[in-house]
Amino acid sequence: MTTTTALNQTIVLLPSYKLPIVLIVLAAPLLFVQVWVSLIVALFGFFLLFQAATLRLTFTETALDIERGQTLIRRFPYQEWLNWRLFWLPVPILFYFREVNSIHFLPILFDPKTLQTCLEARCPQIS
Numbered sequence: 001m002t003t004t005t006a007l008n009q010t011i012v013l014l015p016s017y018k019l020p021i022v023l024i025v026l027a028a029p030l031l032f033v034q035v036w037v038s039l040i041v042a043l044f045g046f047f048l049l050f051q052a053a054t055l056r057l058t059f060t061e062t063a064l065d066i067e068r069g070q071t072l073i074r075r076f077p078y079q080e081w082l083n084w085r086l087f088w089l090p091v092p093i094l095f096y097f098r099e100v101n102s103i104h105f106l107p108i109l110f111d112p113k114t115l116q117t118c119l120e121a122r123c124p125q126i127s
Contacts, residue, residue: 076104082100
């Protein structure tokens, strides 16, 4: 996996397991407050852990691709992007981007620094 930001290179982001692990750990003390809430938080954490392990974000020359294994799940061409943002930069937890016809929110399950570098190189923010 390459980490350079040349626009003609394909970059596959490394997974980040921080958010799912924090949710799973947070579920333990919630057991003493509310069992059902704890169970929901833990299940969501395990779901995100599975997603982080199986999904890949790939920045190509023309689009952001979401893949599972060798299967392309969705392609988001940069030419249709209007805006993007990473929420809560001290500890990024959510990636938002807006296309011409839709809005997307993705949990940060990938290396946030490389994600931001690739976004800045391929889809500069519109002021």
